Each structure stands twice: as C-alpha cells, then as structure tokens.
Amino acid sequence: MCGIAGIFNLNGEIVEEKKIKDMTDILVHRGPDGEGYYIKDNIGLGHRRLAIIDLSDEAKQPMCNEDGKIWIVYNGEVYNYIELMEELKKKGHKFKSKSDTEVIIHSYEEYGLGCLEKFIGMFAFAIWDSKKNILFCARDRFGIKPFYYFFNGNRFIFASEIKAIFESGYVKKIPNEEIICDYLIYALKNHKEDTFFSGIKTIKPAHFIVVEKNKIIKEKYWDINPENKIKEKDENLIREEFLKHFKNSIEIHLRSDVPVGTCLSGGLDSSAIVCMVDKLNKNPDMFSFSAVYGDFKYDEKKYIDIVIKNTKLKGFFTYPKSEELKEEIDKIIYHQEEPFSSTSIFAQWKVMSLAKEKGLKVLLDGQGADEILAGYHYYYFPFFLDLIKDLKIKKFLKELKYYLNFHNYSIISTIFKIFYYALPENIDRRIYYLARKNGFNFKYSKENKIERGNFKSIFDNDLYINLIIKLPALLHYEDRNSMAHSIEARVPFLDHRLVEFLFSLPSEYKINNGFTKAILRESMVVIMPEEILKRKDKIGFFTPEYDWFKGSLKDWIIDLLNSDKIKKNRFLVSEIIKKDFIKILSNKKKETSNIWRALNLELFLREFFY
DSSP states (O other), X not given: OEEEEEEXXXXXXXXXXHHHHHHHHTTGGGOBTEEEEEEETTEEEEEEEOOOSOOSGGGOSSEEOTTSOEEEEEEEEETTHHHHHHHHHHTTOOOSSOOHHHHHHHHHHHHGGGGGXXXXXXXXXXXXXXXXTEEEEEEOTTOOSOOEEEEOSXXXXXXXXXXXXXXXXXXXXXXXXXXXXXXXXHOOOSSSSBOSBTTOEEOOTTEEEEEETTEEEEEEOOOOOTTOOOOOOOHHHHHHHHHHHHHHHHHHHTOOSSOEEEEOOSXXXXXXXXXXXXXXXXXXXXXXXXXXXXXXXXXXXXXXXXXXXXXXXXEEEEOOOHHHHHHHHXXXXXXXXXXXXXXXXXXXXXXXXXXXXXTOOEEEOOTTHHHHHTOSGGGHHHHHHHHHHXXXXXXXXHHHHHHHHHHTOOHHHXXXXXXXXXXXXXXXXXXHHXXXXXXXXXXXXXXXXXXXOOOSSHHHHHHHHIIIIIHHHHXXXXXXXXXXXXXXEEOGGGOHHHHHHHHTSOGGGTSBTTBSXXXXXXXXXXXXXXXXXXXXXXXXXXXXXXXXXXXXXXXXXXXXXTSHHHHTOTTBOHHHHHHHHHHHHTTSOOOOHHHHHHHHHHHHHHHHTO
C-alpha cells in the first residue's frame, strides 16, 4: 500500500526532479516507510512506500523489469500474487523479489493490457513502457484504490491524491460546480470521472487508460454479466459454494508480512469476517477496533462483546466525542479532499486512529457487503416489485408479512415505497430533486442520468446501480481515513469472484423469510453466534449526529451559519439552511443530512479554495 505520483510530458519537456519529489512528499502519510523516484527525460515517477508484502529493499519502487525498459509505481495489493508468480516462472520470467509489484510488471510483459484480468485485489498503478512510449494506468474493478489525473493534451499528471497534483505547480484549484451540486442536491459523490476540482479526473473503477501521442485511450476491462445465472438448484450446494468463495477471499486477504487486524462494528459483515478468520486460525493474535458510545441506541457493543467472547479476538474501543470532531474536522476534510454526507465518517476516522496507536498497518473491513448482499432496507422494495412482476403473489405476501412484522412498518407507507420504486427513472429523479431543495442553489446543477445495468430483474439492477454509483464513495472514505493513518484497509467482500457469484444467484438468496443477506446468515450458521445471525437491526460505525446537533455542536453550527463566508457561498442560501436548523433545535425536524452537507461543503471550500 502506497502513494504514487508522476508526470508525463507528451510535448517532450524534461521532467523536473523537484516537482516529483514535492508531489510524493505530500503523500508521506500513505507511505512513511520509504520513497523512490524514476526520472528519464519527459517521464517522472514517484513513490511513497507502506511496506506490507516483502519488506526488503528488493521490493522498493519505482520498480523495473530486467532490462530497465518497463517501470511501475503501484498502490494496492494483488492478493493472488503467489499463484501468479508461479505461473510466470513457468513461462520463463525471473524474479528478484517476493513482491506483488514485480508480479504486475511480469504479467504486463506476458499478457499486455490483458494482465488486468489476472489480478485479484485492489490496485491503482502506472506502468511506463519505454519500448512503446506509452503510460498504461489502471484501477481495480470496484475503485478501492484511488487514481487521479490531469491532462491538457501536452502534459499528463497523476497521483493517489489530488493534493499531490496541485504540488506539481501546473494545475490551479478551481471548484467543479456541477459535482458540488450533485453532492448537495442528490447526495451523489464519486459517481463520475469528474471530481470536486475542475480539470481533475479519476480513472473509473474497472477501467484503464493508455496515454500516448497527445491523447488518452480509455477502456472498461470488467463488468458483471447479466446473463451469468447459476443453474444449480440444490440450496445446500449453493451455500457450500458461497462459503468456499468467502473462505478463499478471507484467506488471501490475510496474506501479509505484517500483523493484520480488523474493524468490528458488531454487525453481520464485520462479525462474519472475524469469525471466519478465527475458524481458519490463521491469525491467533487478531486485534479488533470498534467505535462505541456507552449507549446501545448509538452503538453495537453488546454484539461486539458477543463476537469477542466467541473468538480469540482482543478488542479495542474508541469513544468518539463531538468536541474531537470540531477539533479534527479540518484535518479530515484535508485528507478526504471532498465534502462528506454524514458525521459517521468521523467514527471510522477514530477507529483508524486507534489502530495506528496500537501499531497496526493492515485492517480487514466489511465494506461492500451491503451492496452485494442487499443489506440496506430499501432493497426490499425492488425485491417486492420483482415478485409482483413475476406473479409470485403468494411469496410476495409472505415476505411482506415478515417485513412488516420485523420492522414494525405500516402497510400504507410500505405500499407507497413500493410504488415509488416502480416510477420511471426521470420521474423518480425529479421527485428526489424537488425533495432536496433545502437552501441549495440550483443554478449550477445539471440533470444526472444514472447508469443502469441490463438485468431482467429490478432487484439486480438496483444492486448493480449501488455497486457502481454509491459504493465508490464509501470506498473513498475508507481509503482516505485509513491511509491518513498509514493503514491499509482490505475489503474481502469485494473479491470479484465472490461478487460475480452472488450476482448469479436468484434474489431469494439475498432476501428470504424477511432477512436480508440470507445466504451469508444461512451459510455461517455453524461459525457465527446466533445472536448476530438473527439481528434485524443495523447500526454500523455510527455517530449520534442528531443529539450532537441539538447539544454540544449547536453553538459551533450557529457560528458557521452566521459567518460572513457562508453568506457569500454561491452554492447555498444560508437563511433557508438556518431556518432548517431552527426546526431541528425545536424538535420539528430530525433529518440532519441536508444541514451537514451544507456545512461540510462550506468547510471544504474554506480548506481548499478560500
């Protein structure tokens, strides 16, 4: 895990060493264990190292092949590097290290751009091929690892974080009005290749780019195949297959030459990871890290304690406080490089801080499980729609009954939500657009067309949309919070083989008898405590935002809303936002997300633009 940066001058201009060093120096938090540079005429590559696999100097970057014609800077982990190394050795390739970095170089030599299909893991890299005079850059299938770039036809500048691109001295900071409005109005982030900074783009998940002859070639190298549907009918065999995929993913995500810990919220996903690690007995000194508040309304300590009691885990706890949020908010925004939609990011930030304090460099986390196993409650509605569409009325009534009993919802509100999901996309978005008009200036907004899959199932299409539209933002939070503390966060639920398998299954393997994540619950029944498996509620790394707003953060928020700067913010109508906040203080409103998005945008603009 590392920080990477580079400049490719297509006009032949010589790259200055100082610029590459300045770019990598600002990424020191991503790689405190070492630095390296390769500069040759019009190409410059820089690297900051966080040593995880092969701690020797042989694994330092930038790294080259045997004849020095191909160079790489790389951030991430290719977990199947051991198997790939053996495969490449049989084809005649020789290795000087035991690193996955060198595996990528030789894979590129052997398979060209097709090497990406070989990799299981999270990665963002740039390969300079001096023989072809091209820069080949790629990002993993889900966008777990970041890759940003600026290109004006003559110069290509890239880095793991946007701040490093500005350190080059070639690019000015200009806010991207359209992306800011997407965030304010639709709560969308990381859904396009554009960023909050005009002119700075990101390689989209599952894409690569080739930079050559004053142009960029972009291509998608992976997607989920809607036609790939499992033929097996035996439910026990399907559960065994899921367990095999999950077990294998955990095994390879534990590959490390430094200790590996885990985040533990007490929910199903992180608990499943911990219990599988414990069953494999691959890490007898496993540490877990959790955010709690001493009040079950806000945390899951009761369930965390159950998991710890049933495993050989040693648990550590952090207790996030609102006063700390005020103290650290500028630092969090600096590392996130974009505003964020909820203070829950702060809980994750404190978990990573605790792990660093205890000396951990690698943590496993359950991110991605909700998106592939239908963990959010709104997945019930496309699920119900499919049952109605397919005339499975008996099953629909059965599942509806479970849903109403489990969650104590009214039949009227549930039918309304099902109807809402049945609306055509343009009407759906318009309703959401109008509903979000809470002190946000619409002048800079543009209509967003959401990329949808080609699945026959409404439910599968909804899963797919969240996987490619909403998940990247969560992975962004994860990467920035962890790397700010020099920690590598690994997400075993996002092994692409496991994801493809889950998308091949009928929807009842995700929602069944009222429970979400059905196949995970049913497959882990002999591995996980029953109290965790039968949970119907969901909290996660949460903060008591509403209580904080009304109590300890009230004066701070009022000061922000009364400041001269926010009154001049062209994206906000501060008086409307202030009235909204008064409703919260007077118990007339509990929804805080609009207020927080506005305040966080203001703080973001102050951090980077004025």
